[in-house]
Amino acid sequence: MQGLCRVIWLSGVGLLVVALSAGAASPPEQQKQSAMSKKNEEQLLSVPQQIPKLVAEGALTLAQVPNPHWRRDACQACHAGTPTRTNLKLRDADINRLCSTCHAALSDHSYIHPTGMPVPKEMKTRLSKPFAQAVARARGTISCITCHDVPMTCLPQRVGARGLNPRFFREGPYRDRTALCYRCHDPEQYPRLNPHDQLDKTGQLRESTCLVCHDTPPDMTGERKVDFTVKQDLSRLCTGCHPWKPHPGGFSFKTGALPDHLRVPTARVLDRMRVMERRNNISLPLDPGTGKVFCGTCHNVHARGVLKTAAAAKGAGEKQRLRMPEMCGNCHDK
Ligand code: HEC
Ligand code: HEC
Ligand code: HEC
Ligand code: HEC
Ligand code: HEC
Ligand code: HEC
Ligand code: HEC
Ligand code: HEC
Incomplete structure (x- = not known):
């Protein structure tokens, strides 16, 4: 090979290339092309x-x-x-x-992590040898190869790692994303990694945290139209930091034994949601791009005090950031 x-x-x-590839055995999905x-x-x-x-x-x-x-x-x-x-x-x-x-075209990675910046001195002392070497290869800065160990996908002796580590994380796989984050970031400075920590000590909005999820700083005075750093499938705003398979509530988000909840609701469920939004004065937003239930449907990711409308603010800063302690009845009538 x-x-x-x-x-x-x-x-x-x-032509030689084409002839060669035509002669090579092709996997079934490629035969379809x-x-x-x-x-x-x-x-x-x-x-x-x-x-x-x-x-x-x-x-x-x-x-x-x-x-x-x-x-x-x-x-x-x-x-x-x-x-x-x-x-x-x-x-x-x-x-x-x-x-x-x-x-650049496929996906905007900036919502997961920025690149190009130098690694501060005190962080350098925390790095393992493989991370330090990868940083050195990009002249002391964070680059795609800092976290993604590309030769894992290149070298025949390493491709066996794919099953457990499909995104080829350096020294992975990691049980949850934050374990990767703490290879470099100091757990003591944990709050800095927490985009739900949105107000400073004086109660002012920390605009930089808004930008983890919103493309432009939300205008909190006029009409509240917001945009997102992720364009399709809003759940990706969250899954970069939160392990979610299986979801802690027992919701399966992939086809399997349990019902997948990240779906476009049936008319029956949707009717129930609209009725309960009024009855409980609560907001149950769907992913605006796909119409699907997403993480933000059940969880309010904002800190208490950020959103002013009562319905939209409900659940902010509550336990598990749930919009209500009892969620099921908001969507199911039995
Ligand atoms: C600080 C670590 C870090 C760096 C640097 C980094 N990534 Fe990632 N990358 C991650 C993590 C964590 C995920 C998993 C996010 C998730 O589970 O959705 C990820 C996921 C991805 C994915 C799959 C999810 C998607 O958005 O489609 C791609 C593609 C990707 N990275 C490409 C890149 C590229 C290209 C660069 C350089 C511009 C880069 N990464 C730099 C940590 C990093
Ligand atoms: C998606 C881009 C990409 C593809 C495709 C790719 N490589 Fe690489 N390869 C890289 C990068 C980037 C590095 C350097 C990584 C680093 O310094 O950590 C690298 C490093 C290597 C190295 C040095 C590994 C080491 O441990 O020092 C070899 C050998 C290699 N590639 C061979 C291949 C072969 C053979 C293929 C095809 C089967 C291939 N690569 C496909 C991007 C790629
Ligand atoms: C020739 C185009 C191309 C180049 C160059 C390329 N990628 Fe990709 N990459 C893709 C495509 C296509 C996918 C699959 C679709 C997706 O995840 O958006 C992908 C997927 C990924 C994934 C996610 C894998 C998964 O299964 O979830 C990571 C991580 C990634 N690329 C990192 C990199 C890194 C790091 C480099 C640079 C060394 C790189 N890619 C260069 C086209 C490319
Ligand atoms: C390879 C080292 C490395 C890893 C792994 C890493 N980071 Fe970073 N991160 C940095 C560096 C370097 C900076 C820029 C310098 C700084 O802010 O300390 C940074 C900056 C950040 C920032 C911006 C902080 C600010 O004050 O603006 C956030 C948020 C962040 N990282 C979150 C994460 C998350 C979440 C993960 C895990 C998915 C992660 N990082 C993994 C090296 C890393
Ligand atoms: C972790 C991701 C995340 C962060 C960080 C975040 N938001 Fe949001 N925001 C969302 C999601 C998801 C929605 C849509 C669901 C909803 O309305 O709660 C949203 C919706 C909103 C809305 C519209 C709500 C309504 O219906 O009235 C406003 C306004 C808003 N965000 C402001 C902010 C401000 C200001 C910040 C920073 C202090 C911020 N957001 C930080 C994810 C985030
Ligand atoms: C940059 C990383 C990051 C992103 C992105 C992020 N979170 Fe978080 N999240 C955290 C951290 C760190 C905590 C723990 C601190 C806390 O509870 O305030 C947390 C806490 C939570 C909790 C509470 C868990 C508990 O045990 O009480 C929920 C629920 C949650 N996040 C949902 C979301 C949702 C939904 C999104 C996407 C709209 C999201 N998060 C995006 C880092 C992130
Ligand atoms: C249909 C409603 C619903 C959706 C959609 C949903 N969650 Fe949850 N989530 C819950 C409930 C209910 C709990 C509390 C479960 C429990 O304690 O048994 C919870 C708990 C959590 C916790 C806290 C876990 C802990 O250790 O306490 C996190 C983190 C979380 N969800 C993240 C997410 C992410 C990320 C998504 C999107 C991929 C998501 N949730 C989608 C309802 C939902
Ligand atoms: C935000 C709305 C929402 C919440 C909250 C919610 N569900 Fe669902 N649930 C759905 C959607 C959407 C489906 C997909 C089928 C549909 O639309 O009828 C579904 C499907 C199901 C199914 C599969 C049965 C069927 O009709 O296909 C079960 C079982 C279920 N949910 C249980 C629960 C339980 C238990 C809770 C609370 C812990 C809960 N759900 C909370 C929206 C929700």
Whole structure:
């Protein structure tokens, strides 16, 4: 397989590549794709720098952006030649830019974590050797490879890690996300990682915490229209920090033995929700993008005192941040 990769690198986007790949055994999901789209994918992986433009022009949908991870035939998406110990031949020496070729369009990562900033001295002393080395490779700054251990997906002897660590976290897997956070952040400064801590000692809004979830600082005086740092599937605002599988309340959020609650409610449930919103003077917001129940439907993530409307404020700062201690009856009538 290493050989196959090399042939592709040396020959670029030639007929040889297409012929080779057609001869290789393809997994079932790829067999479904037409020969044409397979060829397109291969071409794209050899010229990934064209992806942002194609996406911007609408010539390529996000679903068509090829995934180069955990496979043996897409090394050329990141390496412009066979990597050696002394020269990795990365397409872009700036790792963040390399990854952003595709990820700038695919997903906005800033709601999970910023990149590009230097690591403060006192944090450096807390880092394990692998984290420290990864920071050093990006000239002392935080980059995508600080947390994501990319060679795990590149090297045949390491791909076995995929099942347990699909997002290839460095020194992972982690049982919950905060365990990763504490590889660098001081647990003593825990509150700084807590976006629910939204008011300072004098009761003023901490605008920087709003920006963990809202794209623009919410205008608390006029009409309260808010936007979000996550565009699709609002639950992703939360799942970056909260382990949720299985959800602590016993709600399953994936198809399985328990009902999946992150769904578009049936008419019956929706009627019940609207009735109970009035009866309990409570807000039960659905994900505006998808109409689905999401984490914020049951949990109020704001600190007490941030939201002024009584219904929207209910549950703020309460136990488990639940909008009401007894939630089920707000949506189910039996
Ligand atoms: C998504 C981009 C990407 C893809 C695809 C990719 N690599 Fe890499 N590879 C990297 C980056 C980035 C590094 C440097 C990581 C670091 O310094 O921590 C790297 C490092 C390596 C290294 C050095 C590993 C080490 O432990 O020092 C080898 C060897 C390598 N890649 C081979 C491959 C091969 C072979 C493939 C295809 C099967 C491949 N890569 C696919 C991005 C990629
Ligand atoms: C050629 C395009 C491309 C490049 C370059 C690329 N990725 Fe990806 N990556 C994808 C696609 C497509 C997916 C799957 C869709 C998604 O998660 O949005 C993905 C998924 C991921 C995932 C999630 C994996 C999962 O299964 O949940 C991580 C983490 C990731 N990429 C990190 C990186 C890092 C770090 C780099 C830079 C070394 C990088 N990617 C470079 C296209 C790319
Ligand atoms: C400080 C650690 C950290 C850094 C730095 C980091 N990530 Fe992540 N990344 C995470 C965590 C934690 C998650 C899991 C979030 C979740 O579970 O939804 C994640 C998830 C992802 C995912 C899958 C979820 C999604 O949004 O589609 C992709 C893709 C990804 N990262 C790419 C990148 C890229 C590209 C960079 C560099 C620009 C980067 N990461 C830098 C910690 C990090
Ligand atoms: C590899 C080290 C590293 C890891 C892992 C890491 N961070 Fe960070 N984080 C930093 C650095 C460096 C900064 C910028 C300097 C600072 O604020 O101390 C930062 C800044 C932040 C900030 C902004 C703080 C502020 O005052 O503006 C937040 C919020 C944050 N990290 C949360 C997290 C969360 C949540 C995780 C786990 C998913 C995490 N970090 C994992 C290194 C890391
Ligand atoms: C952890 C993520 C998160 C943080 C941090 C956050 N919000 Fe929100 N915000 C949401 C979600 C989710 C909604 C939609 C559900 C709701 O109305 O509670 C929302 C809705 C709102 C609304 C509209 C509520 C209504 O119906 O009246 C306002 C106003 C608002 N946020 C202001 C703020 C301000 C101000 C801050 C900072 C002090 C902030 N938010 C911090 C996630 C967040
Ligand atoms: C940057 C990380 C981060 C993000 C993003 C985040 N949280 Fe939190 N959350 C925390 C921390 C840290 C705590 C613990 C401190 C506390 O309870 O105030 C917490 C506490 C909670 C609790 C209370 C848990 C308990 O045991 O009482 C709930 C519920 C919750 N968050 C829901 C959400 C929801 C819903 C979202 C998304 C709209 C969200 N969080 C986004 C970090 C985060
Ligand atoms: C249908 C309502 C509902 C939805 C949707 C929901 N939760 Fe909860 N959540 C609850 C209830 C009820 C509890 C209390 C469960 C218990 O104590 O048994 C809870 C508890 C929690 C806790 C506290 C756990 C603890 O240790 O005390 C966290 C954190 C949390 N949920 C996060 C989330 C996240 C993240 C999402 C979205 C992925 C989400 N919830 C979606 C109802 C919901
Ligand atoms: C925010 C609204 C909401 C809350 C709160 C809620 N559910 Fe649900 N529940 C739903 C939705 C939506 C479905 C998906 C099926 C539907 O729409 O009828 C569902 C489905 C179910 C199902 C599967 C049965 C069916 O009709 O498909 C069970 C069982 C269930 N919920 C139990 C509970 C329990 C127990 C609680 C409280 C701990 C609870 N739910 C809280 C919205 C909610």
